[in-house]
Amino acid sequence: MHDDIEEILLTEQQITAGIDAVAKQVTDAYRGVEFTVVSVLKGSCIFASDLIRRIPVPLELAFVSASSYGDGTTSGDLEMNFFPAEGEIRGKHLLLVDDILDTGKTLSRLKAELTKRGAAQVKSCVFLDKPARRAVEYNADFRAFEVDDLFVVGYGLDFAGRYRNLPFVGSLKKEAYAGVVDG
């Protein structure tokens, strides 16, 4: 699996330092406010679990999955599943945690949907931000790293379901794409 990586863009040490820093920002922002961290499945699971262990204030944990339909420009074509229960949304301060903010469609539509379902506040914290790819107006409230417009894998991020378990973030060799596409 490591042989498929073209270049390591973030080492484990760099990731640790970035998460320490963003966790401090989140902690300072939510001091005295009860909130729920909502991990966006599946890619954010590793980031979310490392992040929350560095936030020493009370919080709850929930999960959301989102699937898009159509061109993805409205919240109406979003199928959202919230775990453990819809009742966890109304009146709550939610912090959406995602692996990467790319076009911005997923998080902006999740925010619209959760607001519609009665959340008191919806903010977001992303592991990676790729501002060059933004297609809708959306900025994360917190982010650990900004990355260039490259397809990246590792630390939760996948290509065709693989590479999530790499402890670093890297770009893929062309052969790795071809191998999966060609079967």
Ligand code: XMP
């Ligand atoms: P949007 O475009 O809605 O989408 O901000 C965010 C989702 O797109 C996926 N994504 C990537 N996944 N490497 C990945 O493994 C990437 O470089 C990448 N760019 C976008 C990802 O599922 C993310 O949650």
